[in-house]
Amino acid sequence: MSGLLITPLKGIPEIASDDNLAGIIGAALVNSAEGIQDGDILVVTSKIVSKAEGRQIPATDREAAITAETVRLVASRPYPGGLTRIVENRQGLVLAAAGVDNSNTPEGTVLLLPIDPDDSARRLCEDLRRQFGVTIGVILSDTLGRPWREGQTDAAIGAAGLRVLDDYRGTRDPHGNLLLASAAAVADEIAGAADLVKGKSSGCPVALVRGLGHLVLEDIEAPAGSARSLVRPAAQDMFRLGSDEAYSNGYKDGQNAATALRPRGK
Numbered sequence: 362m363s364g365l366l367i368t369p370l371k372g373i374p375e376i377a378s379d380d381n382l383a384g385i386i387g388a389a390l391v392n393s394a395e396g397i398q399d400g401d402i403l404v405v406t407s408k409i410v411s412k413a414e415g416r417q418i419p420a421t422d423r424e425a426a427i428t429a430e431t432v433r434l435v436a437s438r439p440y441p442g443g444l445t446r447i448v449e450n451r452q453g454l455v456l457a458a459a460g461v462d463n464s465n466t467p468e469g470t471v472l473l474l475p476i477d478p479d480d481s482a483r484r485l486c487e488d489l490r491r492q493f494g495v496t497i498g499v500i501l502s503d504t505l506g507r508p509w510r511e512g513q514t515d516a517a518i519g520a521a522g523l524r525v526l527d528d529y530r531g532t533r534d535p536h537g538n539l540l541l542a543s544a545a546a547v548a549d550e551i552a553g554a555a556d557l558v559k560g561k562s563s564g565c566p567v568a569l570v571r572g573l574g575h576l577v578l579e580d581i582e583a584p585a586g587s588a589r590s591l592v593r594p595a596a597q598d599m600f601r602l603g604s605d606e607a608y609s610n611g612y613k614d615g616q617n618a619a620t621a622l623r624p625r626g627k
Contacts, residue, residue: 365572368395369558369565370403376566378415383488386567390493393569400574402498403489404555406566407518408465408472410481410501416473423461423471430459430473435603447603452478453592454518456505464561474503478519479587486521486581498523498577498586502552504561508600515556517548520588523576546591547576 372389376382386405390397411417418426433449450459452474460474475481478501486499501519506512517525525548529540555568578586595601602610 365570366395367555367558367571368393368569369560369563370567370569371565373409373564373566376409376412378412378417380413382410382413383485383492386485387489387492389567390489390569395569395571397489397493397495397497397569398571399495400497400571400577401495402500402523402551402570402573402577404500404502404552404559404568404570405482405485406465406559407475407478407501407503408462409566410475410478410485410519411472412466414475414481416475417466417470418473420463420469420471423458423463426471426473427459427461430461433606435606450474451476452518453589454505460503460518475501475519479521479589480519482519482521482588483581490522490581496522496577496579500548500552500555501588502555504556515552517552517588517591520548521586522578522581523548523573524578524583524585525588525591526585527576547573548588548591 370386370389370393372392373385376385386403427446427448430450431446431448432451434446435449435455436447438445445457446459447455447457448459449455452460454460454474461471463471466472482499482501486497489499490497499519499521500517500523502515503518504513505516507514525546527545527547529543529545532540534540551570551573555570559565559568580586584590
């Protein structure tokens with residue numbers, strides 16, 4: 362087979378805490394026309410993983426939950442009735458509200474992201490590989506906004522069993538130019554493409570991706586398969602500081618400079 366096939370996996374019911382997610386997805390695969398085979402990749406909306414892992418809390422606790430999940434405030438902006446916070450959360454992601462979300466969850470509740478999305482993806486991948494005897498990859502996806510761009514797209518926040526970056530550095534393009542910086546974030550590209558067939562409100566949280574078997578890894582523990590590795594290290598991030606941080610740092614630097622220049626005894 363050539364080309365790329367992305368299909369929604371039908372038959373996934375509403376997920377509740379402590380549900381056997383691998384068993385539920387496995388049953389849906391058995392009943393699907395496509396089935397599952399070596400080299401396939403499953404893209405799973407992180408919300409159903411959060412539900413299965415009991416990461417659902419009362420909506421009244423949302424603001425406190427955002428604070429608890431926040432490692433670093435990047436930027437904030439008031440709006441009528443509240444405050445939008447862009448933060449770095451425990452998973453290393455920079456996003457609105459630390460990923461605490463009230464979409465596709467029962468009224469009166471909100472969802473926190475999985476505690477360790479890569480570990481969740483590994484366990485799901487292991488269980489499905491064991492069920493079907495095939496070598497597959499799993500991506501956990503979530504919807505993220507993007508600096509400088511309107512709208513949102515799905516990206517990989519957890520992954521296992523596949524290479525998340527397709528690194529072209531050190532190779533040459535068709536014109537013979539040496540590529541020094543090109544590395545395709547294929548896990549994010551796959552997550553975004555899968556969202557086109559899953560949809561935001563269709564109740565289909567899993568998509569099957571076929572035709573990218575060259576990205577699937579035998580070793581489920583391989584560091585190259587970690588979505589966390591897609592987070593740019595702070596020392597290499599030219600845009601790490603948000604507006605709040607930049608203002609705070611600039612203010613402190615100004616205060617320190619003024620103190621240093623002030624004559625002694627004044």
